[in-house]
Structure formats: C-alpha cells, structure tokens
Amino acid sequence: MELKEAVWHISDFTEEIQRRYEEETTVKESFHYNTVDKWFKDFENKGIHYIQRVADKKVYDDLDVDIAIFIIKKRSQKWSLDAISNVLSAHLEVRPFPDLKNDEEQGLSEAQVMVEMGRKFEKMQKEFEKKILHELDVKKKELEQQLLNRLPKPKSDEEIRAEKTDIMISTVRKRYEIEGEAIEEWNKLPLEQRVKKVGFFRTEEDLLKRDNFIREYVKKYFENVDR
Incomplete structure (x- = not known):
C-alpha cells in the first residue's frame, strides 16, 4: 500500500490534528498522544480502520487527520468512542487492512523507503550531535583544568x-x-x-x-x- 506524501509519528500527529482542528473550528483542544493512539487502536481492533506501518512503527497521514478531527467533533458532542466507530465508515473513507502476503512479496514502497531513510538520518543526526556535545564538554573541562593548574595553589x-x-x-x-x-x-x-x-x-x-x-x-x- 502506498503511503501519502505527509506522514507523522504519533506525537507529531497529535500536534498536527490539534493545530488543524483549531484552524477549522477556532476552538483549542489539547490531547495526550496516548489518548489519540487509543482511538486508532480501538478502530484497528474492531477491524474498521488500519494504521500504516514503517519499520514496524505506526505512521499517520492526512486520511488519519480527517478521522481524528471527526472523532474530536463527535466527542465534543458527548459521543462515545463505540458510537463513533459505528458511523465512521458511513461518513469518511477508512483504510482497509492490507494483504500481508502481497505486502511481503512487494516489499517496501518508495515512499516507505523515504520515510525510513528520514527516520534513520534523524537518529544518526541526534547521535552525532550528542557525540559533538560530549567532545565539547570534555574539551571545556580540560581547558578549565589547565587554567586551574596555572593558578597559584591556594594556601591552606x-x-x-x-x-x-x-x-x-x-x-x-x-x-x-x-x-x-x-x-x-x-x-x-x-x-x-x-x-x-x-x-x-x-x-x-x-x-x-x-x-x-x-x-x-x-x-x-x-x-x-x-x-
């Protein structure tokens, strides 16, 4: 299954739906990403809507954004999650569950490869920054020690x-x-x-x-x- 152009992991996805909901309704809502994750887990467990994976990690796209905003609107009207799941497919497009056998034969799509490469690059960049900061800290301590060694020894x-x-x-x-x-x-x-x-x-x-x-x-x- 091809991924859409924009995809997010759960924390960034949560921020995105909050931002878009506020733009659409002028109402500011705040949700923890665990809450959003629970919504979509419930839909998957009921076989209603599938969340795409990249390297065994869930990723969300614009279709998921539309569904999340639909949930927020219904929740503001005091709808239960079970009631929402019963009408979801009648109001919005939902993602079918993939044919796992075909997916294994086809391998990753180009978009999936790009997402995975981006994730790996981000990880490498963070590790590099961490290494540089550590080296700078070591150099700083060495310079401080050299300066201390040049100062007269404090008298007892x-x-x-x-x-x-x-x-x-x-x-x-x-x-x-x-x-x-x-x-x-x-x-x-x-x-x-x-x-x-x-x-x-x-x-x-x-x-x-x-x-x-x-x-x-x-x-x-x-x-x-x-x-």
Missing part, C-alpha cells in the same frame, strides 16, 4: 595562620625597634626639655612627656610606612 588554613603570626611578630618587633629609636631621640633633647621641677631644688624626668614623645614618634613612622 595553617599557612594563612602562620603568615598572620609572622606579620604580627614582625610588626611587634618593628614597634620595639622604633620605640628604641624614639628613646634615643628623646635622650638627645636638651635636659630642660626632658625634666620637670618637683620642688625648689629638685627635678626629675618628665615621664608623661616622654611617653607622648615616643608615641608620636612611632605613630609618624607607621603613617609614613602605610603611604
């Missing part, structure tokens, strides 16, 4: 703590060193600037003034370093 928590401890110790040592320099500079000042009177005939070192001198000296040093 122990290394970070050790660095902070070294910085703290170094800072404290430097502070002591600068305080020592400050004391030396303080001692170079004239005596009258370093002492204070504590009586008529007695003087002593002005410790408060000395501490302020040392503090300011250290402060100025670290301010210059931060710059």
